[in-house]
Amino acid sequence: xxxxxxxxxxxxxxxxxxxxxxxxxxxxxxxxxxxxxxxxxxxxxxxxxxxxxxxxxxxxxxxxxxxxxxxxxxxxxxxxxxxxxxxxxxxxxxxxxxxxxxxxxxxxxxxxxxxxxxxxxxxxxxxxxxxxxxxxxxxxxxxxxxxxxxxxxxxxxxxxxxxxxxxxxxxxxxxxxxxxxxxxxxxxxxxxxxxxxxxxxxxxxxxxxxxxxxxxxxxxxxxxxxxxxxxxxxxxxxxxxxxxxxxxxxxxxxxxxxxxxxxxxxxxxxxxxxxxxxxxxxxxxxxxxxxxxxxxxxxxxxxxxxxxxx
Amino acid sequence: xxxxxxxxxxxxxxxxxxxxxxxxxxxxxxxxxxxxxxxxxxxxxxxxxxxxxxxxxxxxxxxxxxxxxxxxxxxxxxxxxxxxxxxxxxxxxxxxxxxxxxxxxxxxxxxxxxxxxxxxxxxxxxxxxxxxxxxxxxxxxxxxxxxxxxxxxxxxxxxxxxxxxxxxxxxxxxxxxxxxxxxxxxxxxxxxxxxxxxxxxxxxxxxxxxxxxxxxxxxxxxxxxxxxxxxxxxxxxxxxxxxxxxxxxxxxxxxxxxxxxxxxxxxxxxxxxxxxxxxxxxxxxxxxxxxxxxxxxxxxxxxxxxxxxxxxxxxxxxxxxxxxxxxxxxxxxxxxxxxxxxxxxxxxxxxxxxxxxxxxxxxxxxxxxxxxxxxxxxxxxxxxxxxxxxxxxxxxxxxxxxxxxxxxxxxxxxxxxxxxxxx
Numbered sequence: 001x002x003x004x005x006x007x008x009x010x011x012x013x014x015x016x017x018x019x020x021x022x023x024x025x026x027x028x029x030x031x032x033x034x035x036x037x038x039x040x041x042x043x044x045x046x047x048x049x050x051x052x053x054x055x056x057x058x059x060x061x062x063x064x065x066x067x068x069x070x071x072x073x074x075x076x077x078x079x080x081x082x083x084x085x086x087x088x089x090x091x092x093x094x095x096x097x098x099x100x101x102x103x104x105x106x107x108x109x110x111x112x113x114x115x116x117x118x119x120x121x122x123x124x125x126x127x128x129x130x131x132x133x134x135x136x137x138x139x140x141x142x143x144x145x146x147x148x149x150x151x152x153x154x155x156x157x158x159x160x161x162x163x164x165x166x167x168x169x170x171x172x173x174x175x176x177x178x179x180x181x182x183x184x185x186x187x188x189x190x191x192x193x194x195x196x197x198x199x200x201x202x203x204x205x206x207x208x209x210x211x212x213x214x215x216x217x218x219x220x221x222x223x224x225x226x227x228x229x230x231x232x233x234x235x236x237x238x239x240x241x242x243x244x245x246x247x248x249x250x251x252x253x254x255x256x257x258x259x260x261x262x263x264x265x266x267x268x269x270x271x272x273x274x275x276x277x278x279x280x281x282x283x284x285x286x287x288x289x290x291x292x293x294x295x296x297x298x299x300x301x302x303x304x305x306x307x308x309x310x
Numbered sequence: 311x312x313x314x315x316x317x318x319x320x321x322x323x324x325x326x327x328x329x330x331x332x333x334x335x336x337x338x339x340x341x342x343x344x345x346x347x348x349x350x351x352x353x354x355x356x357x358x359x360x361x362x363x364x365x366x367x368x369x370x371x372x373x374x375x376x377x378x379x380x381x382x383x384x385x386x387x388x389x390x391x392x393x394x395x396x397x398x399x400x401x402x403x404x405x406x407x408x409x410x411x412x413x414x415x416x417x418x419x420x421x422x423x424x425x426x427x428x429x430x431x432x433x434x435x436x437x438x439x440x441x442x443x444x445x446x447x448x449x450x451x452x453x454x455x456x457x458x459x460x461x462x463x464x465x466x467x468x469x470x471x472x473x474x475x476x477x478x479x480x481x482x483x484x485x486x487x488x489x490x491x492x493x494x495x496x497x498x499x500x501x502x503x504x505x506x507x508x509x510x511x512x513x514x515x516x517x518x519x520x521x522x523x524x525x526x527x528x529x530x531x532x533x534x535x536x537x538x539x540x541x542x543x544x545x546x547x548x549x550x551x552x553x554x555x556x557x558x559x560x561x562x563x564x565x566x567x568x569x570x571x572x573x574x575x576x577x578x579x580x581x582x583x584x585x586x587x588x589x590x591x592x593x594x595x596x597x598x599x600x601x602x603x604x605x606x607x608x609x610x611x612x613x614x615x616x617x618x619x620x621x622x623x624x625x626x627x628x629x630x631x632x633x634x635x636x637x638x639x640x641x642x643x644x645x646x647x648x649x650x651x652x653x654x655x656x657x658x659x660x661x662x663x664x665x666x667x668x669x670x671x672x673x674x675x676x677x678x679x680x681x682x683x684x685x686x687x688x689x690x691x692x693x694x695x696x697x698x699x700x701x702x703x704x705x706x707x708x709x710x711x712x713x714x715x716x717x718x719x720x721x722x723x724x725x726x727x728x729x730x731x732x733x
Contacts, residue, residue, distance in 0.1 A: 057422055058418055058422060058693065059397070059400050059401050059422050059424065060401045061401075061422075143565045143566070144561055144562070144565045145562060145565050145566045146566070147565070163561035163562075163564070163565060165564065165565060166560065166561040166564040166565065167561065253510075253702060254507075254509065254510030254511065254512075254564070254702070255564055256509055256560040256561065256564060256706040256707070256710060258702075259703050259706075259707075270699065273394060273397075274695055274696070274699045275695075275696045275699060276418075276693060276695065276696065
């Protein structure tokens with residue numbers, strides 16, 4: 001008897017793991033991706049953190065530890081507040097692109113719409129084109145001397161329309177408009193996918209109850225899209241904080257309005273690549289990481305109140 | 311947006327890697343010492359002006375006649391990207407073996423030991439190049455580059471607009487007063503009197519010249535000259551032109567660049583460098599209606615002179631071959647090829663005539679005479695880009711009349727001195 005018990009106990013001992021466990025397999029599968037993320041994301045962030053505490057020569061060599069000097073310099077920069085305000089303004093404006101995309105996506109996915117694919121392609125196209133190339137086209141559109149926008153404004157009786165791209169304030173508005181316009185394509189694709197996940201039965205039930213199309217949109221579509229909307233809000237906010245290429249391509253360093261229109265990343269670019277101060281640039285980059293982190297944390301905390309996963 | 315920026319950056323890195331791959335394939339370059347016509351090596355060469363590709367290729371072909379087994383692979387980047395790519399390559403110890411260098415960057419690269427001193431290249435006829443250029447590329451008493459070409463500034467003028475305004479064409483030795491008078495009269499006819507890249511804070515084409523003409527300076531003994539009253543006079547020259555309508559606002563010149571305004575026949579006078587000759591020839595509807603005159607003078611006559619040079623990387627695995635290439639690209643024969651193609655004024659003394667004759671109607675000797683008689687070297691220091699960026703941040707508002715020029719200039723001088731002290 002005893003021998004049989006022990007005989008049986010041995011195999012059970014080996015199988016003590018829960019039947020749900022699959023051992024090291026998952027690690028093996030996510031390993032390559034994890035390695036990529038570690039090497040291309042986490043290593044640079046940590047290396048950047050280290051750089052932000054150093055002063056190097058113009059070519060990034062010969063690093064010397066300088067403590068928090070770079071951060072002190074950053075906080076004393078006279079142009080920091082305006083860059084922060086510009087970045088927040090831009091982020092706020094491009095976030096308006098999310099509700100706009102919800103409306104567009106809902107219209108594209110309306111049952112019975114003809115030429116749906118064409119609309120999808122049209123809206124997605126801007127996302128495929130190179131931002132810098134598109135920016136050149138928008139520059140022509142906004143050109144103060146002969147741009148189509150100002151020609152139109154003159155035609156409707158506005159004698160002296162502004163120089164959109166070289167007047168502080170208007171320049172930021174033009175860049176933000178460009179930001180919204182180029183984000184809509186991506187937003188619509190994500191939202192369309194979200195819309196497909198909403199069961200048609202819900203709409204049937206709603207219309208049986210006598211809900212109008214607008215009411216269906218408000219009480220069925222939007223609440224069930226909130227996970228997608230939340231995702232887009234996070235991505236758009238992060239993208240907004242990282243404003244650089246649109247600004248650089250639309251205005252550029254030779255523009256008289258650029259000083260009042262700099263974003264945080266523009267400051268970073270200028271410090272690291274024009275002034276050749278790598279440590280100072282790294283400190284600005286860490287500052288942006290911190291801001292994005294805080295903004296994202298707030299959004300995750302807030303989502304509990306408005307995002308419905310069922 | 312993030313993902314795509316990332317792709318753009320990896321694209322750049324890819325380019326850098328492929329460049330470096332070329333320099334890695336060393337067979338037997340000979341690290342130091344002499345090379346012979348049998349020497350086998352691979353060199354990389356980097357430059358920015360695609361207009362000059364035929365000249366570059368012809369000169370490499372001539373080099374290969376002498377050294378048939380040294381393979382030179384070229385790569386090119388637009389001027390705006392050139393310096394950021396070069397910097398990336400420098401940071402990764404992957405500089406091309408030979409490349410173009412300019413004044414604002416020479417001290418930075420030389421003093422950080424990125425460039426090879428080239429004093430040991432034999433038989434370089436240093437006296438055959440303008441002294442200002444040889445000096446520009448001499449850092450701490452060592453030669454780092456052999457001059458390739460040079461450029462000076464002059465006024466391109468639209469003869470038709472001068473005629474319409476009833477203003478006589480400028481002559482050598484015309485003054486600021488005559489210049490401003492002409493600009494004002496042309497502006498009165500509805501065209502723009504004068505245009506220049508002053509709004510983009512490009513001092514070389516505009517206010518550096520007037521600062522020198524007024525008797526001021528940009529940098530001396532590692533101190534800023536912007537607060538000097540004479541320098542301020544040279545800066546105010548432009549603010550006054552904008553204020554009285556002789557020059558379009560910075561906004562007009564931002565949305566349509568000065569060369570475009572000028573090429574469209576909308577401006578009487580265009581201050582610009584000799585490097586604009588070729589592209590204006592292509593863009594002007596009728597080049598014979600235009601000509602070139604010297605810059606107007608104030609206290610003195612002056613034009614900024616600047617020029618490029620060929621340099622070799624200190625880290626080159628085929629340094630001897632790289633130095634041979636530097637020399638081959640700057641010989642009298644190479645300069646003659648350059649002149650014949652008309653792309654830039656060759657630096658080698660006595661070879662400029664072919665360049666002058668490339669546009670017979672335009673009196674291009676204005677540029678070469680200026681270089682010989684009254685040119686002032688392009689102002690540089692170790693980290694030129696840093697204080698040039700300050701000009702961009704501070705001066706445009708003063709040119710536009712939003713802040714007083716004296717205050718802007720003083721602020722600029724203070725901040726510039728702070729940067730110079732750190733160099």
